[in-house]
Amino acid sequence: MMDEFEVNIQVPAPELQSDIISVTGLATHLDHAKEGLLERIKELQAEQEDRALGQLEAPITVDPKYHPKIIARKGAIITQIHTDHDVNIQFPEKYDENQDQISITGYEQNAIAACDAIQGIVDELEEIISEDITLDSRVHACIIGARTKGIHKIMDEFKVDLRFPQSGAADPNLVTVTGRPEMVDEAIDHLLNLEQECMADVVENEAKMAYMKPSGTAAANPEEPRGPSK
Secondary structure, three states, X not given: OHHXXXXXXXXXXXXXXXXXXXXXXXXXXXHHHHHHHHHHHHHHHHHHHXXXXXXXXXXXXXXXXXXXXXXXXHHHHHHHHHHHHOXXXXXXXXXXXXXXXXXXXXXXXXXXXXXXXXXXXXXXXXXXXXXXXXXXXXXXXXXXXXXXXHHHHHHHHHOOEEEOOOOOOOXXXXXXXXXXXXXXXXXXXXXXXXXXXHHHXXXXXXXXXXXXXXXXXXXXXXXXXXXXXO
């Protein structure tokens, strides 16, 4: 505007909280500059009112146990929803009364779409089940693999979470599989097949170890000379 009207326009700093704008220039330019400035102010006010009218705050009720899953590691999922739908998403603070309320603010259509996206994630999470299976503890290392590559391959392929027992667990053979029902079933079938394959190696190795293990007491040599008979 300064170039357009050949004037200098000074806008007060926000911290001054002043509504006075100074316009300096030739008298012949000032009137046109003031008219242009007032027109621009009207446009900005209209845009602000339009944004205010279009903004919608849409709360969505989500069990707090799902919040970390919706946020995801490094905020990946919630950031994607924010970017895709151009909304602001606010999770409850630690001491807020309504811990199950997530607030979404944005244009009505965007806010509704963001709510639908979050609800879709919740619906998937609510379908997730956990099943315990018994896998011989001797094959756990074989299934987990070097540097846990084996277990991560299974989790990625079947979109499940696997939990093997810690050292000293009450049941060292108990493995927990968590995921969507159909994927849990497929993962369990795969694990049971792996157990059979790994067990064959375990049995073979145990047989070798038993064969190579030295006997505790040497048998007497039947050819050893006897002492003189009486």
